[in-house]
Amino acid sequence: MSELFFNFVLLLLILIVFGSMMVASFRTAPWVPSRKKDLRRLIELAEIKKGEVVYELGSGDGRIVLELARRYEAKIIGYEISVIPYLISQIRLWLVNTFFVHRMKGEAKILYRDFFTADFSQADVLVFFLTPYGLKRLEKKFRLEMKRGSRIISYIFPLRIFSPKSISKPTKTSNPIYCYHF
Numbered sequence: 001m002s003e004l005f006f007n008f009v010l011l012l013l014i015l016i017v018f019g020s021m022m023v024a025s026f027r028t029a030p031w032v033p034s035r036k037k038d039l040r041r042l043i044e045l046a047e048i049k050k051g052e053v054v055y056e057l058g059s060g061d062g063r064i065v066l067e068l069a070r071r072y073e074a075k076i077i078g079y080e081i082s083v084i085p086y087l088i089s090q091i092r093l094w095l096v097n098t099f100f101v102h103r104m105k106g107e108a109k110i111l112y113r114d115f116f117t118a119d120f121s122q123a124d125v126l127v128f129f130l131t132p133y134g135l136k137r138l139e140k141k142f143r144l145e146m147k148r149g150s151r152i153i154s155y156i157f158p159l160r161i162f163s164p165k166s167i168s169k170p171t172k173t174s175n176p177i178y179c180y181h182f
């Protein structure tokens with residue numbers, strides 16, 4: 001009986017972990033981390049000001065959220081729905097808040113939540129690394145909810161219906177990063 005129960009719990013856990021990753025992949029993007037060497041370029045392009053609110057859509061293992069909070073006196077909120085990257089990001093966040101809090105200028109928070117439920121009008125900056133099919137599904141929400149003066153930073157893939165204010169691609173082989181102003 002106890003073995004049966006153990007197997008059932010194990011199966012349930014496997015279903016939750018892989019199910020959440022499949023849902024994320026089909027909805028907007030699978031978990032593929034951005035390149036560490038591109039982080040600085042991405043973060044500088046955002047030009048975040050003191051007190052601004054930044055959402056990262058699909059924050060993965062938290063690398064961008066933590067780097068933004070380290071660099072800017074701003075409120076950074078990550079949204080993630082895949083269980084494994086979410087748990088990794090919470091562990092990283094805990095470690096940083098416990099041992100390196102003095103190095104952080106801003107405030108970081110990571111939510112286990114579908115970013116389609118977020119109200120983008122509350123954000124000054126959106127940052128993301130999502131697939132073209134995910135971006136296509138988000139464009140209507142951007143058009144309706146982004147407030148005047150807000151910005152979007154998109155890693156690698158451009159938006160279809162807006163023209164970028166700037167594109168960072170220092171060399172032929174670098175990944176492009178697109179910056180949009182509203």
Ligand SMILES: C[S@@+](CC[C@H](N)C(=O)[O-])C[C@H]1O[C@@H](n2cnc3c(N)ncnc32)[C@H](O)[C@@H]1O
Binds near residue numbers: 027113
């Ligand atoms: C390409 S990865 C980028 C991860 C991270 N931003 C980085 O640059 O390393 C996209 C992430 O978005 C997450 N994701 C996809 N759809 C989502 C949704 N609707 N709500 C929250 N997270 C989502 C995936 O689980 C995945 O971790």
